[in-house]
Amino acid sequence: MTAPGTALRSPALRARLRGYALFAAVALLLLVVAPLALPAFRLDELAKYLCFAIAALGIGLAWGQGGMLTLGQGVFFGLGGYAMAMYFKLHDADGDLPDFMVWSGVEKLPALWKPFESPVVAIAAVVAVPVAVAAVLGALVFRQRVRGAYFAILTQALAAAFVILLVGRQGLTGGTNGLTNFYDVFGRDPEAESTQRTMYFVTAAVLGVLYLAARQLVKSRFGRLLVAVRDGEDRVRFLGYNPATVKTVTFAISAGMAGLAGALFVPVVGIISPSLLGVVPSLELVVAVAVGGRYALAGAVLGAVVMNYAKTEFSEQWAGGWLYLQGALFILVMTLAPKGAVGLYEQVKDAVARRRTPERPVPAQSVQGEAA
Amino acid sequence: MSENEGALLEIRGLEVVFDGFRAIDGVDLTVGQGELRFLIGPNGAGKTTLIDVVTGLTRPAAGTVRFAGTELTGRREHRIVRLGIGRTFQTSVVFEELTVVENLDLAAGFRRPLPALLRQRRGVSGTVAEALDVIGLGDLADRPAGVLSHGQRQWLEIGMLIAQRPRLLLLDEPVAGMSGGERERTGELLTRIAADHTVVVVEHDMEFLRRYASQVTVLHEGKVLVEGDVAAVQADPRVQEVYLGRSREDVR
Numbered sequence: 322m323t324a325p326g327t328a329l330r331s332p333a334l335r336a337r338l339r340g341y342a343l344f345a346a347v348a349l350l351l352l353v354v355a356p357l358a359l360p361a362f363r364l365d366e367l368a369k370y371l372c373f374a375i376a377a378l379g380i381g382l383a384w385g386q387g388g389m390l391t392l393g394q395g396v397f398f399g400l401g402g403y404a405m406a407m408y409f410k411l412h413d414a415d416g417d418l419p420d421f422m423v424w425s426g427v428e429k430l431p432a433l434w435k436p437f438e439s440p441v442v443a444i445a446a447v448v449a450v451p452v453a454v455a456a457v458l459g460a461l462v463f464r465q466r467v468r469g470a471y472f473a474i475l476t477q478a479l480a481a482a483f484v485i486l487l488v489g490r491q492g493l494t495g496g497t498n499g500l501t502n503f504y505d506v507f508g509r510d511p512e513a514e515s516t517q518r519t520m521y522f523v524t525a526a527v528l529g530v531l532y533l534a535a536r537q538l539v540k541s542r543f544g545r546l547l548v549a550v551r552d553g554e555d556r557v558r559f560l561g562y563n564p565a566t567v568k569t570v571t572f573a574i575s576a577g578m579a580g581l582a583g584a585l586f587v588p589v590v591g592i593i594s595p596s597l598l599g600v601v602p603s604l605e606l607v608v609a610v611a612v613g614g615r616y617a618l619a620g621a622v623l624g625a626v627v628m629n630y631a632k633t634e635f636s637e638q639w640a641g642g643w644l645y646l647q648g649a650l651f652i653l654v655m656t657l658a659p660k661g662a663v664g665l666y667e668q669v670k671d672a673v674a675r676r677r678t679p680e681r682p683v684p685a686q687s688v689q690g691e692a693a
Numbered sequence: 694m695s696e697n698e699g700a701l702l703e704i705r706g707l708e709v710v711f712d713g714f715r716a717i718d719g720v721d722l723t724v725g726q727g728e729l730r731f732l733i734g735p736n737g738a739g740k741t742t743l744i745d746v747v748t749g750l751t752r753p754a755a756g757t758v759r760f761a762g763t764e765l766t767g768r769r770e771h772r773i774v775r776l777g778i779g780r781t782f783q784t785s786v787v788f789e790e791l792t793v794v795e796n797l798d799l800a801a802g803f804r805r806p807l808p809a810l811l812r813q814r815r816g817v818s819g820t821v822a823e824a825l826d827v828i829g830l831g832d833l834a835d836r837p838a839g840v841l842s843h844g845q846r847q848w849l850e851i852g853m854l855i856a857q858r859p860r861l862l863l864l865d866e867p868v869a870g871m872s873g874g875e876r877e878r879t880g881e882l883l884t885r886i887a888a889d890h891t892v893v894v895v896e897h898d899m900e901f902l903r904r905y906a907s908q909v910t911v912l913h914e915g916k917v918l919v920e921g922d923v924a925a926v927q928a929d930p931r932v933q934e935v936y937l938g939r940s941r942e943d944v945r
Contacts, residue, residue: 542802543810545795549788556786559748561774561803561857570807 343619344533351525361514366633367626368521368589371528373606374625375582378528378535379575380610381621386539387571388551389468393476394579394606395598396483397451401580402593403487404450406500407434408443409587413504420502425492433493440507447584448577455576459569466565468554477600484599499594506588517589524585528622531578535618538574547571605632608651614661623662699725701861701891702747707756709742709915716742717753718915724861729887731902731923732895734912735935740895741783743912744863748780749773761860774803777860779853783869785846789839793830793849796838797821800853820856827885828852829878844875851882855890862892868901880905903927 355367376398383389410419411434417423418430436442458479462472487494494500509516538544550557550564557564587593596602606625613624628647635643658665702724709717717739724730732740745751747758749770758765765773787796794817801820802810817825817834825831828848833841838849847867854862867883868876876898883905886892896902902909902923909926911918913935919926926932 537813538811541811541813542798542805543807545791545799545814546810548790549799552788552790553786556782556788558770559774559780559782560800560853561771563769563771566807 348529351529352522356518356521361517364521365517365589366630368517368524369586370626370629371521371524372582372586372589373609373629374622375524375528375531375585376579376606377610377613377621377625378531378618379578379582380606381615381618382535382538382547382578383572383575384607384610385615385617385621386544386551387547387568389568389572390470390473390607391476391572391575392473392600392607393478393480393483393603394575395480395600395603396476397455397576397579398583398586398602399483399487399593399595399598400451400454400583401447402583402587402598403494403500404437404443404446404580405584405587406503406593407437408440409503409506410500411438412440413502419500421495421498421500422492425496427492431493444584447580451576451580452573456569456573459572460565463565463568463572477603480598480600480603484595487595495594497595499592499597500587501592501594503588503591511588511591520585520589524589527581527585531581532618532622535578539618543567543570605647608647610661612650612654612661614663614665616660617663620661620663627662699727701726701728701761702893703757703759704743704747705757705759707743707746707758708754709739709746709751710754715915717746720756720912720915720917722910722917724891724893726891727889728891729883729905729907730893731906731909732893732912733897733902733909734918737914738912739915740912741865744780744865744893744895747773747863748778774857774859777858778863779857779859779861780863781847781850781854781865781867783866785843785850787838787841787846787849787853790837792835792837793841794821794825794834796849797824797852797856801856803857820858824852824856827855828882844871844879847871847879848882851886855886860891862886862890864892864894866895866897868896868898876901 351371356364359367376394379397380391380394383391410421411430413419418427422430437446462475467475487499488497490496503511505511506516506520509519511517539547546557546562546567549560550562550567554564557567583593583598586597605628609624609628610621611624612628613622614620632643632647635646654661660667700723702722704720704722707717707720707722708715716737720739720743722743732743734740742751746753747760747765749765749768749772753766756766760773760776760778763776765776765778768776788799791799795814798814798818798821801818801824825834828851830841830845830849830852833845838846841849851862851864851867864883868879871879880901883892883894894906896906906923908921909923910920911926911929911932918935919929919932921929
């Protein structure tokens with residue numbers, strides 16, 4: 322028999338080339354145009370959006386591809402952010418206690434902080450801790466077949482509990498203020514323009530690499546399996562796969578991405594605090610992914626950048642209005658365009674393509690019946 | 694039928710209770726290697742429940758289910774599949790977003806370790822091509838399964854089973870809701886599969902049964918009523934009474 326797929330090879334190839342071209346265009350925009358065109362302050366803002374985009378990429382994987390509505394990504398973002406910030410604080414303190422501990426009356430460095438004196442441990446922990454937490458949680462929860470709204474509520478509760486924990490243990494975590502006032506970021510002044518530029522490029526590069534990796538994952542057999550789990554978890558079980566494993570692995574990957582995003586956020590913005598990673602910021606990320614288009618990784622990234630940019634712009638004009646606009650946008654997207662901006666774009670593209678090459682049976686006959 | 698060497702599936706003293714209702718009440722069933730067995734019975738006779746027990750979806754209250762000498766009760770669903778038992782469902786579930794080939798490839802790859810899954814599919818494996826050929830969906834290979842008709846979905850499901858090379862196939866009402874032509878094709882497919890597989894078919898359709906069945910087990914109210922070849926079962930007055938009571942002439 323003829324090998325299936327040969328007929329579709331050329332359009333598939335064309336789609337792939339178009340994908341590469343689009344990726345190259347975005348890379349050019351981010352790595353060349355933006356640094357040249359934007360003032361340092363705006364570039365730093367953009368770096369912050371790109372941090373959120375990295376976390377959003379993880380949500381795109383877990384929710385868009387895997388159907389796991391995770392409302393607690395802030396927890397993993399926070400774990401990564403705190404791991405990084407703990408190293409900076411210890412480095413600044415240079416053998417003494419970090420400033421906030423002195424103010425809180427802590428006399429001896431807590432054992433939890435000890436390992437973070439090492440930059441290697443801290444950077445490893447940025448990914449390893451969120452991955453480990455998500456893996457343990459996922460293994461427990463998915464094995465028990467907790468899913469859908471129950472999983473969403475569980476992750477949201479986790480975010481709420483995490484914030485309470487951070488705020489409550491002031492001597493350990495800096496409480497509501499979080500960890501801030503860093504004077505030395507890997508030997509550089511965090512306030513200097515050159516440092517901010519470097520951090521911008523690092524963040525953009527990390528996003529680019531993770532995007533390509535996530536895309537590869539989606540296209541792999543594992544990615545197909547993940548979609549299958551999303552659409553028919555029970556059926557997958559009867560194909561001999563354990564859906565709990567597939568979901569746990571994906572959830573852990575998305576947590577690792579959030580952790581990395583949090584770690585980059587710390588030098589970019591100069592702070593990590595409970596208000597940045599509770600229920601509301603976690604939800605905002607999910608809303609951004611939904612608006613951008615959760616079924617496409619590019620949609621998740623786009624949503625995070627655009628929504629956070631809009632938030633900044635809008636808040637500058639009308640302080641309290643953003644929440645309403647964001648809520649309204651979310652409702653609109655969920656009811657009218659559940660596939661988000663990317664879905665709308667594809668719908669329009671299909672409609673245009675269909676008008677150019679009309680489907681043979683239905684419209685052609687009624688209009689051109691006479692001529693035939 | 695007693696314990697014999699060629700038995701692939703042996704069910705003994707099986708009981709399933711749902712909230713006090715005895716869905717299966719002491720069933721013994723033996724399916725031999727290479728056999729094509731039809732399982733019939735009126736609604737609520739326990740046919741699907743029996744398959745559910747074999748595949749791990751339902752836990753029995755009592756009894757044993759042995760597959761090639763291995764006890765199945767208490768095992769998790771995906772483990773049972775890995776022992777070599779595949780099933781379809783009354784309402785076919787294919788993965789609509791994936792193409793026909795991707796559906797088959799997913800089924801065929803169930804023994805791949807996780808790291809191997811991280812690689813992209815390149816081309817079509819021999820197993821998948823073979824399954825595609827058997828079910829006759831070659832023309833639709835790269836279309837998403839969501840565009841398939843009801844009949845085509847059932848064939849795809851059967852193809853997914855074949856691609857897993859199972860030792861036992863359990864088909865739950867494969868021709869339910871199918872048109873005449875689709876039934877015929879399914880029958881031919883079934884005959885072809887049965888040539889080199891052990892198959893258990895749950896079916897309602899008498900015409901289909903007459904054409905394609907040889908060995909039949911009749912379940913009634915959770916018990917085995919009669920077992921034998923098609924002609925004997927059809928002639929049995931007990932079967933006519935409980936299962937076909939209202940339309941005796943339909944049995945001829």
